[in-house]
């Protein structure tokens with residue numbers, strides 16, 4: 171493909187963006203595209219992408235990570251310092267490895283239960299029956315919400331994700347998430363008030379169940395105020411988009427890629443200690459989020475292209491991950507690539523906005539892959555796979571496997 175014709179939502183790029191990214195890195199490291207809702211500049215080289223992610227003075231999140239100039243407050247991806255740090259610090263405790271570890275047994279139990287359910291059929295479509303339910307379970311565990319609501323969450327997540335590229339497609343889902351979350355927050359705040367707890371007694375874990383929604387509802391921010399309901403709703407909406415489809419894609423991508431590379435599958439089966447390496451290599455090789463937008467606070471010059479203030483600039487994580495100046499043999503998928511090397515990938519971003527759910531995603535990915543390989547000896551692909559729909563996400567939505 172000619173770089174001048176690079177169209178991020180064109181069929182060729184949708185099918186496989188990697189050849190186009192390779193051209194962009196070589197020939198056109200700052201690409202200007204006019205075919206979306208707003209003009210978008212794309213950065214494809216590692217060094218340029220990383221320079222954007224670490225410089226919060228020049229680069230802002232205030233218009234959101236999509237192609238539209240979206241000013242919805244509430245989620246972390248739409249704040250700059252100092253509001254960003256205040257909110258991020260507030261959320262961080264819920265995403266620490268020790269908090270996440272509390273969900274491990276529930277996720278493992280579900281992985282086993284799902285495989286028990288389909289094992290005797292000797293055939294399964296992996297996305298719907300395995301890769302999707304696991305992150306949904308992890309999400310509901312972290313949120314502290316009941317399993318019955320998880321079906322709605324899946325639908326809302328899909329619509330909100332599509333809304334990043336086609337904003338009008340997500341209006342209904344936004345309303346539904348706001349209504350659900352506001353109700354959950356109000357219930358918790360009411361329970362807290364009615365309980366008349368002595369000063370200093372934490373309502374979370376005593377009068378309301380543990381989890382992120384309770385944390386957001388019942389604990390004040392650093393300045394002593396409570397986060398408004400609307401902000402809590404936006405935050406949950408963002409976590410839905412950020413956490414669901416991405417982790418599902420990590421699972422389908424790694425299994426699909428191993429099936430396409432039987433030597434790597436054999437290597438992994440022979441040494442299961444390499445599962446974390448395989449997960450990291452999958453994140454590098456098949457970034458579940460191809461790219462997101464930042465907006466520049468001031469006019470900037472990259473490769474002699476002057477980018478006017480307030481432009482939408484898409485940083486292509488997936489392209490940076492294949493940059494030959496950083497990764498030896500970047501187009502080779504190697505489950506034994508040393509972690510020090512593969513972990514330089516930018517699939518979770520870098521710097522102040524680095525993915526808050528990275529520990530959770532890695533945990534779910536590891537448990538999903540380990541359990542599948544341990545439980546099913548020798549499985550193979552049955553028919554073609556299909557790509558997920560949102561243009562800036564990368565994952566398989568249909569992966570049928572069979573075994574004897």
Ligand code: HEM
Pocket residue numbers: 223246247248258309409412413414416417420457458459462487517518519520522523524525526527528530531
């Ligand atoms: C494989 C799975 C995942 C991938 C590839 C991924 C990727 C990303 C990326 C690219 C960003 C933006 C970084 C930037 O601004 O440059 C991000 C941010 C974020 N992610 Fe993830 N994510 C994943 C899973 C999760 C999960 C499971 C959660 C939580 C349930 C989560 C929560 C967040 C949050 C809250 C942010 C915003 C952080 C901030 O702006 O400070 N992510 N993620």
